[in-house]
Every structure is written in structure tokens, then in C-alpha cells.
Amino acid sequence: MASLLQEELFERRGQAPAPSKDFCQLLVTRRQVIFRWWRISLRNECREARPGEIKESHEDFLDNSSLQIQIAIIFGAKVLEHVLNLCRGKFDFLERLPVPLLLYIISFLELEDIARLSQVSHRLKMICNSNALWEGIVENLCDTITPEMRELAQEMGWKQLFFTNRLQLQLQLRRRREKRAEEEKLTE
Template identity: 60%
Template sequence: MASWLPETLFEIVGQGRAPSKDYYQLVVTRSQVIFRWWKISLRSEYRSTKPGEVKENHEYFLENANLQVQVALIFGGRILDYISNLCRGKFDYLERLSDTLLLHIISYLDLEDIASLSQTSRRFAKLCMSDTLWEQIVRLACDNITSDMRALALDIGWRQIFFTNKLQLQRQLRRRKQNRKPTGAPVI
């Protein structure tokens, strides 16, 4: 399975915490962790500082506490955990799937499973609440989607359309049509 992975497993860039204006890049390849930095300073003693780079193989990165602290300070503990897992050979294949593909897969889940999945991470919560997902679910559940239903979905959202019972939906569509009808001719 690991042979299916691209050469670059992860890459992120960031800026140091204020007042620092230094830039950092972290790249995890199949065999190395590469940490680069660029000092940006108005102070004369740092003006001639050249960019730096540290390259460690995965095993040495896991043993290098100083580099791990730097990564955690700049990019956060979550990123450090993620790249540590990559270095240990624990790949999160779901993280690598595109949102479009995940939405397609999620659209075939039961409602209870979608609710459970939405509680697993911020990414899945966002995907499980997205209008794109609920539009797919409504399309799978309905034989015919009218232009009025699409317009109502733009107003209230596809998720709301799905959870609104048929009678209430018909009332909302009827009200919407009545509000669009022009009133009688103006009185002169």
C-alpha cells in the first residue's frame, strides 16, 4: 500500500509567532523530514542570515526532541502528531481523499452513520453538513427535483429540504409561488 503514496507525503508552510516574521516550511517525504527556515528581520545582526535547512530520516526525526519542539511551536501539536505518525508508517488514507470523493461515499451512508461520522473530526463535520452532500442525498431519494425545489433549496438549504416532510414542503413551495405572482394591475 505504501508504494501507492507519492514521494511527498505532507507539506506545510507557516510564519513564526509574533513578533517574529520568520517563514518556515516542513516537508515529509517517504524517507525524510525536511525543515526549512528563512529569517526575516530588520535588525542588522540578522540581515545577512542565510536560510537554513535540516534533513532527518524518519527514525532520527522521531528521536530529535528539539526539532519536534520547533515543529510544535510553529505548526501546532496536531501537525506534529500527524507527521510523527507518517514517520512511524501510520498513513491516514482517508485524509488523502478529495472532498468530492468523500462526499460521494458519504451520500450512500445511513442517516445514523452520517450523524456519527460528523462527530469524528472537523473535516467530516463540515462535509456531513455541506449542502453538496445533502443535495446528493435528496437526488438519490427523489425521483424528480423541480426548479422550484432547487430555488427553495438555495434559500433554506438541501439538508432542510431533506428533513422537511412532504406536506410542509408543498406548503412552502405554494407560498413561494404566491409571493412571486404579480399582484393586480396598478390603480390609476
């Protein structure tokens, strides 16, 4: 399964916290953890400083607590935990799947499972709440979708349309028809 991974597993760039203004890059490949930094300072003694780089194998990185602390300070504890998991060989293949494939897989889940999956990560939350997913769910579960319903779904969102009860939906559609009729009278 690891052969499905690209050479570059993870990359993050950022600025070190104040008072430092150094720019840093963290890159995790299949074999190495690479930490790069560029000193940014107005002081004369720092102007000649060259960019720095540390390259370590995954095993060496797992033993280097000082580099781990530095990464946690700059990029945060969650990023450090993710990098540690990558170095230990714990890959999250679900997160790496392309969105169309994830939408296809999620479309087979029960609604409760979609709600649970949306709590796994920010990316999956966005996908589980996307109009593309809910449009497919509505089309699969509803017998007919009128152009008027499609228009309403575009305005309010397909997920909202799905969870709107039939009486409320009929009321909203009737209001839209009445509003259109009034607008047509005014334009005549």
C-alpha cells in the same frame, strides 16, 4: 497501500510566534522530514543570516525531541502529532481521497453514520454537509423533485430541505407561489 502515496506527504508554512518574525516551512516526504527557516529581521547582524534547513529521516525525527518541540511551538501540537503519525507509518488514506470519490462512498452510509463521519475532521465535516452530497441523498430517497422544490433547495440548502417536514415544505412552497403571483400582478 503505502505505494499509493505521493512523494510529498505533508507541507505546512507559517511564521514563528512573536517576538520572532522568522518564516518556516515543514515538509514531510516518504523518507524525510525537512524543516526550513528564513530569518526576518531589521537588525544588521541578522541581515547576513542565510536560510537554514534540517533534513532528517523519519526514524531520526522521532528521536529528535528538540526539533519536535520547535515544530510544536511554530505549527501547533496537532501538526506535530500528525507528522509523528506519518513518520510512524500511520497514514490516513480516507483524508487523501478526492472529493467526488468521498461523496460517492458517503452516499451509501446511513444518516447516523454521516453525522458521525462529519465529526472526524474539518474536511469530512465540509463534505458531509455539502449541497452536493445532500442533493444526491434527496434525489435517491424522493420519488419526484419538482423544479419548484429544486429552486427552494438552492435557496435553503439540500440538507435543510431534507430535514424539513412535509407540512413545512408545502407551506414554504405555497408561500413562494403566492409571492410569485403577487410579483406577476405588479409587473402587469
